[in-house]
Amino acid sequence: MNAIARMAAIAAAAVCVAGCSPEELEIAIPTSAVGKAANGSCGMAAATVVFKADQKSVTEKFPQIREKALPFLGKNGRITLRDKKITAKFDVPVAASSAAVSGQSLARLALHGDILKFEPTARLGALNRALREIDSDISVDFNAKNMIFRFDGDCAEKLKIKATAVFIDGAAKVSHVAEVGDGDSVDILFRCDSDASIYSQIQPFVEIVR
Numbered sequence: 001m002n003a004i005a006r007m008a009a010i011a012a013a014a015v016c017v018a019g020c021s022p023e024e025l026e027i028a029i030p031t032s033a034v035g036k037a038a039n040g041s042c043g044m045a046a047a048t049v050v051f052k053a054d055q056k057s058v059t060e061k062f063p064q065i066r067e068k069a070l071p072f073l074g075k076n077g078r079i080t081l082r083d084k085k086i087t088a089k090f091d092v093p094v095a096a097s098s099a100a101v102s103g104q105s106l107a108r109l110a111l112h113g114d115i116l117k118f119e120p121t122a123r124l125g126a127l128n129r130a131l132r133e134i135d136s137d138i139s140v141d142f143n144a145k146n147m148i149f150r151f152d153g154d155c156a157e158k159l160k161i162k163a164t165a166v167f168i169d170g171a172a173k174v175s176h177v178a179e180v181g182d183g184d185s186v187d188i189l190f191r192c193d194s195d196a197s198i199y200s201q202i203q204p205f206v207e208i209v210r
Contacts, residue, residue: 023085024050025144027109027118029151031159031180033094034208037111042101043094045109046076047118049142051086057135062086064134072127074104092118107142116149116206118142145193147204153184160209163188165202177209 026048033043053059062081069079073090080087093101097110106127107120120142128139151161159180167189168176178186190204 021141022049022051022144024048024146024148025118025142026148026150027092029094029109029149030154031151031157032155033109034111034116034151034159035155035157037094037096037099037109038208040096040099042099045092045094047090047092047107049088049144051088051140052084053081053086054084058086058138059084061134061138065131065138068130068134069127072106072123072130111208114208114210116208118147118149118204143192145191147190147192149188149190149204149206151178151180151184151186151188153180153182156182158182161186161188162207162209163190163205166190 027045028048029045030043033045036043053062058065059081065086066079066081069088070077073079073088077090078088090106092107092109093105094109094116095101095111097112101108103121103123105121106124107118110117110119124140124142131138131140149163151159153159160177161180162175162177163173164175166173166176168187176188178188180186188206190202192204
């Protein structure tokens, strides 16, 4: 094995140990929360993040990981290990990008005009500092292979949304427009892995069509 190959192998091993990028990140967004953000107040969404945990070192340290992570997940937060997967659930504020929100959340859904984006907060850095107290190779990010925006209609006012380079019911769509009414549920999947070709180069965001 030449020097370049050895360096690549070491880098790959480091990524596997850290296990930091999630397989899936799903954000369940009530349409009323988007309406609140558009009107200058703050709504709430729920995030579910799934990480692979197929490294023995990670599964063995899960009780410590859970203890360190729980305080960062908020009052409704949960973290579990099952079938070599770590699943974390936590609430996410939905507000205009210029609005001040609680500093206790790991992320926020920020409305930049008509553009809705999922954005980590500084609290994620604090979580990683706590995790590195267990193992210097353990850290997390939200650069998921699959990111799902799930819009759940929970109010009379319909929400019209538009997304670019997404997957709907398994089919690739260059552009997709949907209207979410009361009782409706619409999933918008962004595939950010290399298998998705050019689609993986599109930063996930959803446009609110007024």
